[in-house]
Amino acid sequence: MSASPTSPQNSPAEAEASCRLPLLVFFGGAAFWLVAASLLGHLASIKLHSPSFLSHCEHLTYGRLYPAAMNALLYGFASSAAFGVALWLVARLGRVAVPQPWLVAFAGKLWNLGVLAGVAGIIAGDSTGFEWLEMPRYAAVPLFFSSLFIALWTLLAFHRRAERGLAVSQWYLVAALLWFPWIYSTATMLLVCHPVRGVMQAIVGWWFTNNLQTLWLTPMALAAIFHFLPTLAERPLHSRYLALFGFWMLALFGGWAGIPASAPVPAWIVSVSNAAAVMLFIPALAVGLNIVNTLRGGPKIVGCAGGPFCFLRFAVMSYVVAAVAGAVVAASAPGAVAQFTWLKTALTHLNLYGFVAMALFGAIYEILPRVTGADFCRKFMRAHFWLAIIGTVIHVGALAIGGLKQGALLGDAAVPFHNVIKTSLHFFRVATIGELLILVGNLLFALNVVGLFVKCARKCCGAQMSCCAAEPATTGGAK
Template sequence: MSALPAPQPALAASAESDASCRVPLLVLFVSAALWLALGSVFSLIASIKFHAPAFLAGNGWLTYGRVLPAGANALLYGFALPAGLGVALWLLARLGRTPLAWPGLVVVAALFWNFGVATGLLGILGGDTTGFAWLEMPRYAWPLLFTAYLGIGVSALLTFYRRRVSGLYVSQWFLLAALFWFPWVYSTANVLLTCVPVRGVVQAAVAWWFANNLGTVCLGFFGLAAIFYFLPKLTGRPLHSLYLAMFAFWTLALFGSWMGVAPGSPLPAWMPAVSTAGAVLCLIPLLAVAVNCGHTLAGETARWKSDTSFAFILFGVAAWTVAGVLGAVTAIPEVSALTHFTWLERAQSQLFVFGFFAMTMFGAVYHIVPRLVPGGALCPKMMRLHFWCAALGTIALVLPLAVGGVVQGLALNQPDTAFTDTMKLTLPYLRVSTLGDLLIAVGNVTLVVNFGYLLGNCCRACCVPAWKAVTTRPPQPAGATP
């Protein structure tokens, strides 16, 4: 610790980079929190339909098949990517000890991105979905998101280029990879599905390739960048092994990008085979990350009781590990015969997107946001409430879906069980999982309220005195003029 060179300039650089990040990151994070809350309401509506299928069914806009993808898209494009990009910008500025480049561009791009998300969600609810998972946004919405991304990406790369520290930390590797991955897969998939559509099952191949690369690889890189920065930062211990982290980086990029095609899909047989190999080989980066985090954390895990940011990130590491093992195991053909098409797959994807990615982002955002606003503080009790709601909600959502999925798979593999009976068997599990959706929604609303609390306090501290200064000035000239 004492070997840190010249603490004074470093502190000044941090303050400088935080000040430059203030407006763009607040725009990104606050809008992300609002989309997150809206998305969890959509997911909750979809879940309630398993208690009463006729709930909100009279109108096409909120039918299950539209409200469910709308919720997933709000989580993914409304929250996950903007939050990931915001954390990336902050980390690139902080690790490079340089102010954020072109903050004005980021503000404009973030507003444009939100406009794109709103357009896309309205399109999905209005029936213009493309019909491909995670690519549901119609062809008039995705170019908005892509253009907005380019603005944020340019600022991120410029910030990286202007860094004042010559050495690279592993988090910067992961962030650059994520920033490179997204535009390639997003544009390729959307162009090949909506602009110059490919024929037949090639569409499915493209859509699966995209969903896997966005989830496993791109979100994986963003999340791991945050984990490898915040675990050492919050525990005050150095990362166990930089080389192990780099090893995880390369193996995840190489193997993770081939997953996504389930065994038995109507594609050339080598494709699911390669996908299965990729998924199983992904256990290597998984193990590398788990070992690295475990050694970094040794003896420090009890810190989660006092540090909420740390608790979120710890949960993220655990969820990453479990989701990765589940993903690898369910890609094996013999297991997939049982688990494919069941709720277990939804459980795995929820555990990855919410349990790993969103939880890690919550931890990062709770660390970053108070530093952006001078004298700003988030309510620690609400942070704690958010953590418990999100953690218990994830468990209450994922566990019943996973168990229900196995029950469903076993029943579906018994050809003499009537189909309606397989559905009735899963119903109790689905209904319990509504509790998870509800807890997650409450937690997400807490995040929004907490941001409101911070901005309200900031407003009271700066804007109200300024306003008073303006409004109390008139008496003096009033006394002077008559």
């Protein structure tokens, strides 16, 4: 803690060092939950392939495993990693040391405990029954307070920044840090604590799931992309104006999408949401254009060796593809072919794995060595990258094609429902292979993070340096 709260003037290195402890908590927890989510998710998939598998065990139904996996991924991995990336970017871009970083680390621990309680609660049968908000109240409350604290503390550090000019990344992360407590508290209040009636629950639920992706994880991933891609490419960002335009389009339309075309709610809600979903094509296009123009004509970096740059570039591609596909699906909504099919799952997974997770991987691979002084294993990183992209392409591709087929068959009442599912499960089998590749890649990522912690611990303890005290606790959390 070299930073003194009264004089926020710090060198970038000092500023970065100030968030070492919280970052170890956030990224260690993220690695743990990523592996947990992949394993739970894979177990759930097996249950679809062989329906008698584990059918004696009450706690391992598909309906418990799949939500548990999604919650572990969304809150344990993605949100936790996003908090870490936000904290680091705020410290580095604002050249400000995070005041009392142990407080943030503590809040991060609380967050991880909340996720643990939540996932355990879902498996025990305490799920609330709302998609992506399945975590029971006893988990939701600590999650809310720790996220509120982390967000406020990060914004406080942002407020005290020495570098007053704002980079593109900072807009995104400040916005996301304000939005997340808002959407999470609204959804928890209206669904879990003081439930609204009937279909209003579904409306609040859809609003929340959409915003969790569009106004929390997406801006966080974009903050990482807008910082690291130009930096790693050693090129100036193509256009600040284009970035600004994309940002405001996302802010303006992001919160309105997400109500499915077939929802049993008054037609105006569906159609307004549909119009907004199509508009979300614009911010993705703006980001894509900006990044393409930034990378074009730079130093020769087209060859990809599987480093952080590759992760981030793949994230941008996934973002644009997911947004275009989402807009096309929304634009063809009157037919509603995609409703209730794997296509929706495919787009969600593309967004979560292909875009958000990849951007966060790139950021973590870049940030952790800088704050700990230890290096990642490059071989593992490269293997992770290839496994992740091949896995994502197979997984999402198979689910999307299967979903379209499923939608077409569902729309034809002459086809018995059993045959519809039989057909779509062929595609699901292929998708599970992709999922397996992703799982192996995630394991390599977690091993890499643990390895880095061990290296750091050895190095620090050998040299009697300050980060030593933090190590045992953090690696413990990651296991």
